[in-house]
Amino acid sequence: MSEIAERLLAGEQRALSRLITLLESGDPSAAEAMKAVDSHTGRAYTVGITGPPGAGKSTIVDQLTQLVRSTGQTVGIIAVDPTSPFSGGAILGDRIRMQRHYLDSGVFIRSVATRGQSGGLPRIVKSMVRALDAAGIDLILVETVGVGQTELGIISVADTVLVALNPESGDTIQTLKAGVMEIADLYLVNKADREGANHMATAITGMLHMATYNPKWTPPVLLTTAHLGQGIDELWEKVGEHRKFLTTSGELNERRGSQRRREFLEAVEEVLVQRLRDKVENDPNLNATLEKVATKETDPYSAALGFLESSFFSVD
Ligand SMILES: Nc1nc2c(ncn2[C@@H]2O[C@H](COP(=O)(O)OP(=O)(O)O)[C@@H](O)[C@H]2O)c(=O)[nH]1
Numbered sequence: 001m002s003e004i005a006e007r008l009l010a011g012e013q014r015a016l017s018r019l020i021t022l023l024e025s026g027d028p029s030a031a032e033a034m035k036a037v038d039s040h041t042g043r044a045y046t047v048g049i050t051g052p053p054g055a056g057k058s059t060i061v062d063q064l065t066q067l068v069r070s071t072g073q074t075v076g077i078i079a080v081d082p083t084s085p086f087s088g089g090a091i092l093g094d095r096i097r098m099q100r101h102y103l104d105s106g107v108f109i110r111s112v113a114t115r116g117q118s119g120g121l122p123r124i125v126k127s128m129v130r131a132l133d134a135a136g137i138d139l140i141l142v143e144t145v146g147v148g149q150t151e152l153g154i155i156s157v158a159d160t161v162l163v164a165l166n167p168e169s170g171d172t173i174q175t176l177k178a179g180v181m182e183i184a185d186l187y188l189v190n191k192a193d194r195e196g197a198n199h200m201a202t203a204i205t206g207m208l209h210m211a212t213y214n215p216k217w218t219p220p221v222l223l224t225t226a227h228l229g230q231g232i233d234e235l236w237e238k239v240g241e242h243r244k245f246l247t248t249s250g251e252l253n254e255r256r257g258s259q260r261r262r263e264f265l266e267a268v269e270e271v272l273v274q275r276l277r278d279k280v281e282n283d284p285n286l287n288a289t290l291e292k293v294a295t296k297e298t299d300p301y302s303a304a305l306g307f308l309e310s311s312f313f314s315v316d
């Protein structure tokens with residue numbers, strides 16, 4: 001086993017940081033270490049938190065971390081930020097909100113940039129969760145920014161998915177319709193100190209009654225005022241209930257199994273696309289074909305089919 005894998009399994013935070021940096025740069029030694037530690041994972045519990053920007057996700061993560069740390073358990077926080085030249089402020093804000101945990105050696109914090117990847121969760125998040133798990137961290141909190149389809153990827157890493165909403169957000173119903181209801185295990189109407197919180201909780205509960213995605217688990221709808229720490233105890237209790245439900249019903253293993261199956265298929269696709277792209281880019285006929293397409297000697301679609309035919313399917 002590689003040295004980094006050994007140090008990771010011994011719970012060394014520096015090895016964890018190093019491994020994540022290697023994963024980010026696509027270093028082959030990272031893949032090797034991940035392979036070695038894979039069978040040592042599965043002990044940590046992962047909670048995903050999603051919802052529109054400003055809903056209070058980071059504040060909730062901060063409060064949950066505080067609560068869980070008081071029980072002696074260790075916490076890992078992965079914050080997924082959409083990278084844009086303008087998002088620096090959001091990351092800075094999150095840092096300030098989680099500041100009190102930066103000096104706590106029982107809390108590991110790392111942010112991940114989406115780098116404009118279209119939709120879904122960056123694949124690295126799955127490896128990061130496993131690395132944190134292998135390092136012996138008890139609870140992993142994954143915060144994603146956004147709404148709608150692009151955030152549904154959180155289901156591919158989380159055991160429990162929290163969806164945070166606010167009373168005043170008028171687009172809530174749209175958010176819920178965009179597939180969020182299929183992945184939410186627990187709803188938080190945060191900023192319950194503002195008008196309309198009860199009304200919104202009732203509206204969500206009403207929608208849940210109409211749609212039964214999982215007849216065995218009806219997602220609770222909780223009111224929280226995160227910046228004051230209100231409702232956080234109850235939230236943690238409900239997360240515990242969901243965990244118990246998943247464990248006793250066998251759904252935890254099922255969920256994790258399908259996450260791994262999906263990850264495998266995604267990896268196959270990713271590697272395949274990358275290899276094909278490399279081949280296309282290095283094909284000596286590429287420029288000539290592009291020129292023919294540009295000058296209307298041939299149409300783009302049939303040129304593409306012809307190009308692939310001659311380049312890949314007839315050779316090797
Ligand atoms: N009034 C009110 N403000 C809150 C509450 N929870 C969080 N906030 C504030 O809402 C803003 C956005 O919170 P943040 O946690 O960064 O949201 P995120 O973008 O979802 O991570 C911050 O200024 C928080 O202090 C709450 O329950 N009530």
Ligand SMILES: [Mg+2]
Nearest residue numbers: 057058094143
């Ligand atoms: Mg945030």
